[in-house]
Amino acid sequence: MAYANRSNARRAAKAAGLENFEVVTVDGGFEFRELAADVVADVLPGVVAQPAAWQWPTGAAHNAGPRRPARRGRPRISEVRNGARKPVAGVCATLWAHFDTLEQATVAAARQFAEANQLNLSNATQEFYAWRKFNAA
Numbered sequence: 001m002a003y004a005n006r007s008n009a010r011r012a013a014k015a016a017g018l019e020n021f022e023v024v025t026v027d028g029g030f031e032f033r034e035l036a037a038d039v040v041a042d043v044l045p046g047v048v049a050q051p052a053a054w055q056w057p058t059g060a061a062h063n064a065g066p067r068r069p070a071r072r073g074r075p076r077i078s079e080v081r082n083g084a085r086k087p088v089a090g091v092c093a094t095l096w097a098h099f100d101t102l103e104q105a106t107v108a109a110a111r112q113f114a115e116a117n118q119l120n121l122s123n124a125t126q127e128f129y130a131w132r133k134f135n136a137a
Contacts, residue, residue: 002029084134087127091119095127105132 013032114124
């Protein structure tokens with residue numbers, strides 16, 4: 001019987017209980033053929049029997065994978081107030097530090113600072129409102 005694709009022929013061979021088989025092309029379709037033990041030995045020298053079936057690892061072997069190295073330096077823990085998290089580093093932290101220095105912080109001042117320092121205006125606006133929420137202003 002010819003199968004439409006190679007994977008269907010492979011599936012049918014396994015369903016037929018064959019361990020040693022090959023999938024070949026016949027008249028535009030695919031068929032499986034059983035291999036004799038001596039043919040398997042020629043194809044895979046030194047291997048006659050199939051390896052044991054793979055099983056999910058259990059116990060300590062399951063958890064013994066590679067681990068990520070610990071972060072160096074002090075941990076970056078940010079403060080959370082009123083549902084807003086204060087940034088620790090980067091452009092957002094720079095914006096927040098600037099907002100803290102302003103006596104009367106406004107969106108216009110935030111956008112002006114962003115333009116002067118070539119920062120993203122939308123990000124500056126968003127960070128201003130997050131800063132305002134954090135400070136309950």
